[in-house]
Amino acid sequence: MSISKVGGKMKILYMTMMYPVPGCPQKGVFCHEQVKALIHEGVEVDVIVPLPFYDDEYETDTWIFEGVKIRYIKYFKIPGTIGFQYIGKYLYLALKKAKIDFKKYDILHADAPLPAGDAIRRISKEYHIPYVIHGHGLDVFFSNSYREAKNCKKITEICIKVYEEADAVAGVSQKVLNCIKQRVDISSKGYVIYNGVDTEKFLPIEHENKKLELISIGNLIPLKGHKYTILAIKKLVEAGYDNVHLRIFGRGEQETELVQLVQKIKMENYVQFMGYVQYEQVAKALQMSDIFILPSYYEALGCVYLEAMACGIPVIGCKENGIDEIIKDGEDGYLIQGKSVESIVESIKKMLENRRYKVMGVQARKHVEEKYSWRSSAQSLIKLYRNIIG
The missing domain is CATH 3.40.50.2000 (Glycogen Phosphorylase B;)
Incomplete structure (x- = not known):
C-alpha cells in the first residue's frame, strides 16, 4: 500500500517531453510551473523527461531546477517518422532498464500519447497503477503532424489505444478534449485542467506610453x-x-x-x-x-x-x-x-x-x-x- 493511501503525501510520476533543460530553461515552462504548484500543494512529484538517444541537448542524467529534481532518460528513436509508432515501447524498455521503483507511485501522469503516454500505459498494465494523459495541443492523435507519413494510421491507432485505456484524460481546454472525443469516448473520464499563470511574477505596473x-x-x-x-x-x-x-x-x-x-x-x-x-x-x-x-x-x-x-x-x-x-x-x-x-x-x-x-x-x-x-x-x-x- 502506498503512503498516500494511509494518510501521507500523494506520489506522482510526471513524464513529459516538454520540460526545461539547462540550455533552454523556458522550454515547456508551463509543465514546470504546474509541477511546482503541485509540490506547493503537498504532492510529491518525480519528473522524468525522455530524450532520444541522439539528442545532445543535455548529457547529465539529473538537474535540479527551482527546487524540482528532473531526471533525463535516453531512449531509442530513429530521426523522422520511421518507426514512430514504436517509440512508446522503446521508452518503456529504457524506463525498465533505469530500474525505477514504479510501485511507490499512486498516479502515472504523461503529457502526450507518444512516447510518454504509451510507455506509461505499459507500466500501468504491469504494475496496476492508474494513469492520466494530459493533452496540451490540438493535434491529439498526431494525425496532422504526420499526415504525409506512411505509418500515420498506425501512429493514430496507438494514440487511440492510449486514450482508451487511460483512467483519466486531461485537456488544457475543452477544445482539446473535443478533439479527442472525435475518436474516443472520454465522456466519463475527461477533465479540463486549464494552465495557469504566476500572478506574482506577471503583474501590472504603472506606466504611460507616448504611443x-x-x-x-x-x-x-x-x-x-x-x-x-x-x-x-x-x-x-x-x-x-x-x-x-x-x-x-x-x-x-x-x-x-x-x-x-x-x-x-x-x-x-x-x-x-x-x-x-x-x-x-x-x-x-x-x-x-x-x-x-x-x-x-x-x-x-x-x-x-x-x-x-x-x-x-x-x-x-x-x-x-x-x-x-x-x-x-x-x-x-x-x-x-x-x-x-x-x-x-x-x-x-x-x-x-x-x-x-x-x-x-x-x-x-x-x-x-x-x-x-x-x-x-x-x-x-x-x-x-x-x-x-x-
Missing part, C-alpha cells in the same frame, strides 16, 4: 496570424490612428516573409521585430504594453494570453480556439474570427474609445487572479488524481 503600445508574442509561423496583425496596423494608420506601435517578439520560419511585408507596405515606423525573448523578460515586455494581440487560429489554449491578462492588459484572440473559453468578449478582451484583418482593426478601435483598454486591463487582471493561477490549476489536477485513486 499606444501593442504587443504580440509567438513563434513566427503562419498559424499565429502575425500577417493579419501587421495588415491591421496598416489599416489603422490609414484610418488616422497613427499614434500606434507594434512590437512582435518571436522567431520562426516566417520571419523573412513578415519583415518583407512590413517593408512592402511601408510600416517600418510602426512595426518592430524584437526577435527571441528570454522567458524572464516576457513579464517586463508585457508590463510596458497596452494591448496584447495574437490572432492564432490553431491554439489549444495559449499561456501567453493569461500572462498578458495577469499584467493588466486586455487581449485579442481567436474564436473557436482554447482561449475563447477564458476571454470575456468585450470585458477583458475581444474574440475575433481567424484570418480577419477587419476584426483586429475594429477591436483596437473599440479599446481606444475613451481609453477603454485601461478598464479592460483591470478586468483582465481580476479575472486571472480569480480563476487562472497555477495554484488553481494544481488544485484541479489534485481533484482529478483523487477521483481516479478512489
Whole structure:
C-alpha cells in the first residue's frame, strides 16, 4: 500500500517531453510551473523527461531546477517518422532498464500519447497503477503532424489505444478534449485542467506610453496570424490612428516573409521585430504594453494570453480556439474570427474609445487572479488524481 493511501503525501510520476533543460530553461515552462504548484500543494512529484538517444541537448542524467529534481532518460528513436509508432515501447524498455521503483507511485501522469503516454500505459498494465494523459495541443492523435507519413494510421491507432485505456484524460481546454472525443469516448473520464499563470511574477505596473503600445508574442509561423496583425496596423494608420506601435517578439520560419511585408507596405515606423525573448523578460515586455494581440487560429489554449491578462492588459484572440473559453468578449478582451484583418482593426478601435483598454486591463487582471493561477490549476489536477485513486 502506498503512503498516500494511509494518510501521507500523494506520489506522482510526471513524464513529459516538454520540460526545461539547462540550455533552454523556458522550454515547456508551463509543465514546470504546474509541477511546482503541485509540490506547493503537498504532492510529491518525480519528473522524468525522455530524450532520444541522439539528442545532445543535455548529457547529465539529473538537474535540479527551482527546487524540482528532473531526471533525463535516453531512449531509442530513429530521426523522422520511421518507426514512430514504436517509440512508446522503446521508452518503456529504457524506463525498465533505469530500474525505477514504479510501485511507490499512486498516479502515472504523461503529457502526450507518444512516447510518454504509451510507455506509461505499459507500466500501468504491469504494475496496476492508474494513469492520466494530459493533452496540451490540438493535434491529439498526431494525425496532422504526420499526415504525409506512411505509418500515420498506425501512429493514430496507438494514440487511440492510449486514450482508451487511460483512467483519466486531461485537456488544457475543452477544445482539446473535443478533439479527442472525435475518436474516443472520454465522456466519463475527461477533465479540463486549464494552465495557469504566476500572478506574482506577471503583474501590472504603472506606466504611460507616448504611443499606444501593442504587443504580440509567438513563434513566427503562419498559424499565429502575425500577417493579419501587421495588415491591421496598416489599416489603422490609414484610418488616422497613427499614434500606434507594434512590437512582435518571436522567431520562426516566417520571419523573412513578415519583415518583407512590413517593408512592402511601408510600416517600418510602426512595426518592430524584437526577435527571441528570454522567458524572464516576457513579464517586463508585457508590463510596458497596452494591448496584447495574437490572432492564432490553431491554439489549444495559449499561456501567453493569461500572462498578458495577469499584467493588466486586455487581449485579442481567436474564436473557436482554447482561449475563447477564458476571454470575456468585450470585458477583458475581444474574440475575433481567424484570418480577419477587419476584426483586429475594429477591436483596437473599440479599446481606444475613451481609453477603454485601461478598464479592460483591470478586468483582465481580476479575472486571472480569480480563476487562472497555477495554484488553481494544481488544485484541479489534485481533484482529478483523487477521483481516479478512489
